[in-house]
Amino acid sequence: MASLPPIDLPPGATGAGAFDAQAAETDGGVLFDHLLRLGDDSLILGQRLGEWTGHAPSVEVDLSLANIALDLIGQATHFLNYAGEIEGKGRDGDALAFHRDVLDFRNCWLVEQPNGDFAQTMARQLLFSTWQKSLFEALKGSADRTISAVAEKAVKEVSYHQELAAEWVIRLGDGTDESRRRMQDGLDWMWRFVPELFDMDEATAFLAARGIGADVAALRADYDRRIDAVLAEATLDRPRDQRPILGGRRGHHSEHLGHLLCTMQFLPRTYPDATW
Template identity: 50%
Template sequence: MQASIAIKHDPAVQYLLRIGDTALVLAQRLGEWTGHAPVLEEDIALTNMALDLVGQARAVLTRAGELEGQGFDEDQLAFLREERDFRNVTLVELPRGDFAVTVLRNAMVATFLRLLWARLQQSGDAELAAIAGKAVKEARYHQQHSADWVVRLGQGTDESRRRMEAAIDRLWRYAPELFAADTVDEHASRTGLGPSWSELEEPWEAEMGAILSEAGLQAPKPSPFLSTGKRGVHSEHMGYILAEMQHLQRAYPGGTW
């Protein structure tokens, strides 16, 4: 069995891991829809979005490995870290849920990532800025696609609306973690690596508010609950994701196709 790697807790590296891990874990959840989506076209769309997110994760994790300085590549960072070393937001590790949960989560995360990538195009790290230039186009499509489905389901049948309302009740409480600022954000903002995620809260709320309004839906009142995935303290679901995602590399160290 392949041993885990230990990484340094440099704030610049942690900032990048938050982005790369969030994209990677959401891609893993979207991959669970392959062969199970409600219609064939959507099966292909969700798979393509998962592949876009994997590409973003690979690029960002590669850069994180370079900055970390121990020579870890994107595969090692994805497959050989322990749960506590992952820095994705909790929202993306929650169970797949039904189609309403999936499209709402996609809208929430894609809206956030589009705003983040747009800002990261001005990053002082030239490599990260180049990654953002491509990723922002993908996030823009992800946002549009998922928002269209949120509106379609919200304005649809009584059943589709009920499911969308249930999805909002389930997921919305995890949104504040996206914008909880800490020393990692402060370091990124101070050094020009990227914006503090808290700076994206107002435009995110405006864009998500517009999507929900068009769908005839409402966001719930703010909750005092704050999830902590960005700090490496995950939900009970994260271990199951990693067990599935890391199994081959752990069982067959260094294996290649």
């Protein structure tokens, strides 16, 4: 990714826009923001995968995708409940999931990308789960005991997600002409969202230095090795690096996230007292 030139800003420009989220000013604020990132990644991808329910290529694949979705939503519940505790304003995981607007979400761009066809969904899953597995392996050693406990449980789930996605990427890549073309297209679509996963912004560096967060930049070399191994077996080409797309961690999102939230948040916002 480092091969791309940075964007030159004109003199006097800060690179920050009117919709940029303010950087957290307290340690608790940084931790809250970090927990939103962890929780929102899992929540949004879980919701995306849930869209396949009833539409997957077979009933077995339907269940595979729903199982992954439920694992992810379970992780989100832990991280967002804890985020609510750290924030101390009486919000729980549900309040954070269903009563925040799009600019307040801190997930990466990769997870909010549309499902596309099954190949595109599997490309996203491989690229995300491979990263999330390394992340949680690192977070198992977090100085924050809640984060380390959730990571320890979740890493087993995510290992399975990564293996399943790799199996499908290999079969579709090394399959028919059509499956190969679709798999390559799916990878090409998702590839530009990978650099964001390894972006060390100030908050990430702050928490990594305190042993609470992970040094995500350090995970990149291992990630590339793992992805390359799968692509080699799938006989797929590693996509060309494009200009990275960043900003999800600061509240900038693609147009897709708002639509996803409409569906996800509609019911609890319209019927706040609904239970089931």
